[in-house]
Amino acid sequence: MIKVTIWNEFLHEINNPIVASIYPEGIHGAIAAGLNCDQISVRTATLAEPEHGLSEETLNDTDVLIWWGHLAHDLVDDEIVERVYNRVLAGMGLIVLHSGHASKIFRKLLGTPTEQLKWREADEKERIWVIDPSHPIAAGIGEYIELEKEEMYGEHFHIPAPDQLVFVSWFEGGEVFRSGVTYSRGQGKVFYFRPGHESYPTYYNQEILRVIANGVRWAAPSATTAPSYGHSEPLERILVKS
Template sequence: MQRVTVWNENRHEQKNPKVREIYPEGIHGAIASFLKEESFEAKTATLDEPEHGLTDDVLNETDVLLWWGHLAHDEVSDTVVKKIHQRVLDGMGLIVLHSGHFSKIFQTLMGTGCDLKWREADEKERLWVVEPSHPIVEGIGESIELEKEEMYGEHFDIPAPDEVVLMSWFEGGEVFRSGCTFKRGSGKIFYFRPGHETYPTYHNKQIQRVISNAVKWAQPTTRNIPIRGNAKPLEDIKPKD
């Protein structure tokens, strides 16, 4: 069974009654709940737990880590970020959600500022599937329509993705690369844009399907660790005259 940890800073839920009303168990609880329904072994972790809930034991028992953050990126320990970074390089999958684009771990893995345009105006978002053969959008039609979402607009300051799976259009006219894949070391990364805290986006069945598909896609690959460094020759090297 695939082992998933859903991390959330869990600050909006404490400060904003509207967010608590939409996500009474927290954003992390809502995501973990539908993942459990899909037969994943899903647990949660939050910012204010010791080591942000991401101890060595938790990380070592996590196949895919989901990350939601917004208000408190700077409060995340650099030590924990370094451990997550190494786990991704070693093969752990990482799914970065919505405002997690400004998280320390995503910026570290991307090597860029990850900035973008944004606007809160209750506007329609349509996420177009632009890579229909990709497993992350299995079971999704041509597009996903969200009645209200926060706008993110280009230019998104990230390195060129390995694949752009979903592209958003917003009622105000902007577009955005909303579903992007990357590989770092042996790990697979998926950035997925929707999920502003004051909208019930994570209750949308199609959004849940994309996240569930992404968890399956990002799972570690069973393989031998490559040998690096100074190496003995595989064949005899004949002396050269």
Template sequence: MSEIKVTVWNEYRHEKQNEHVAGIYPEGIHNAIAQHLAKQDGLQVRTATLDEPDHGLTDEVLRDTDVLTWWGHLAHGEVRDDIVEKVRRRVLEGMGLIVLHSGHGSKIFERLLGTQTGALKWRDDGEKERLWVIEHGHPIADGLGEYIEIPKEEMYGERFEIPAPDELVFISWFEGGEVFRSGCTYRRGKGKLFYFRPGHETFPIYHQPEILQVIANAVRWAAPVQGAQACYGRVAPIESVRP
């Protein structure tokens, strides 16, 4: 089996502007994720960030990417529309996309899901979260127990303004009482999309082994498969058609 080529994308702004975040992720959120993925068998990993030319997502990089992970927050509006459209087309062609935490407000997430708001409740007080596995046989939940406990995290609460997911892998419960659909899968064209909620920048979420395990599992799940050939447009009949 050939290696899965992964590009870990991050807007990389909080780490440059906030000393607390820089202390947690001195090399950026993207490198915290990429360094874990690079240790996994069968994955070939690169990173890309917002301020690189073409946001690090050149035509060559996108052609050479099987699965793209996406973390953004402060600068959704700075992502060029033409790059978003290229990513969208690659997903429809079969590239996997994993959208993390506040990436629910990104242009690519909204464009693929057809939502314009991604509206939700939130509170960044650093409360306990239990991330419950509700599809125990799903590949994204491979190797997990009944739940993942996160000591301190930002609360996201329902209602979350998204289309109903194809599969709901995780539901979160927060210490303040709210719940949230935290692991949602979708298919768009030939591509697979997974939204995974944990990952507020002021807490060390991407240093927690179980969270990184979920991302690695999701990369393997979202990797392209050959599938059946599709045909579009006007075609000749297979059988004889009477005039």
């Protein structure tokens, strides 16, 4: 059983009636409903909860953390960011969705600035092309996923060269975007997946949910031995040189 925590700042749904009508249970609620299955157990956490819902106990009991944020990146406490960062280095998987590219945790892990891309809200078609059909995150997906309406994100996307490029998006207005990228950080795996603007019902799309579920399985911790750092005793006897 993979233990997943879905974190959402949960502000759009409270403050914007349009978003509330699309996601009455919150974006986190929609994703949770789409992911719950025999292999994945889901809990949710939000910004307003004590410790943003990400206590040491919760994170230590989380295999994969899913992160959605937009309005309140700066309101996430630095101590919580450091806590999540250390858990990723220790093996917890992290899936960052849509505008989470500007979150403190994503920028800390990748070393990126806040302004990273072009954007536009114009109800555009998005076609998400599978670039690496052999990758487990793309399992069960055809050549592409087509979304009737989404927010546009366009290159240049100011991120380090990814370990793997899984998806590239094309938008009706002509832009393209690296919309599915993976990284390794310490013992942890990181997957960024672009679609999911709050004013569109993207997180009810079964193919989008399949990608996220695939990402959860891919990012789940593997049973590897933690590396050691600092001063180290020799494994073999060192002969004294005359």
